[in-house]
Amino acid sequence: MDVLSDVISVARTGRPRSAYVRWHAPWGQQFASVPGSAGFQVILKGTCWLLSPHAAPLRMGAGDVLFLPHGRGHTLADHPASAVTAPACTLDDPELPPSYVSDSVDRLGQGGPVTVVLCGAYQLDPSRTHPLLLTLPDLIHLPADPSRHPELHAAVQLLAAEVGNPRLGTGATVPALLDTLLMYILRIWLAEQPTRRSTTGWAAALNDPAVTAALHAVHRDPAAPWTVAKLAAEAGLSRAAFARRFSALIGQPPLGYLTWWRMTTAARLLRATEAPLRSIAAQVGYTSEFAFANAFKRTHGLAPGAYRRGI
Known part of the structure; x- marks a missing residue:
């Protein structure tokens, strides 16, 4: 596994949730903050505006991707002057499918132009969130640009085709495509960060061949x-x-990161498998189950058995 793949596989939990929504102008919708998740909006057809009290309205069009790594609340509308609907819309909305897009949702306006959006969220386990994800900005906007981001454009096109016309296998295809979308978003964002020598943090670290x-x-x-x-x-x-x-870019010494990663890997194995503690200890570099348990408790504040039971 490479670092970015591990970051996603360890932090993600459950299946990504999504919904295919047709908005009929005029419309405006506030999306609530969802702690413990990373949200996204993909504009599949038409245009809309991202509204924020702290920034100028941002126009988005078909193919644009909006990613909110920390589940930040936000507002979309067909026009900056449109009224915004409350209460906030989230993926807990009973009208939305429970796990993937099987039916579309129509938000009726007054018969104006239609904007089609794929909205959704990835659930994250806060106890296993990689520091790379913590350093991401609250909002990442990737404009549609097939010439610069052909893989992202292809993923969006595949998602649009699948959710717009559900068929046999959609239940397996859509979550896989959503995971692919997440990988491309992070890969593109990391690749586009400045690589000056003075730059620190995970973006710089993953652009440094030695680290x-x-x-x-x-x-x-x-x-x-x-x-x-x-x-x-x-x-x-x-x-x-x-x-x-290593310390300058990552923010901790090499062996400190090694221990953190071992304990994060152990946490995932404890929750995702029924492997005995001695086996998990060996998989993360401990020959002594006692030493492993002490290290795990120092990191997570719980003994491995209690963590596995969810206490």
């Missing part, structure tokens, strides 16, 4: 007996130079 090589090594084999010297060798740097660069 990325060490991160991939940790994620590929978290159980290996890693030391700073061994990770520096993976990075092709001296021990001191590697430790400085």
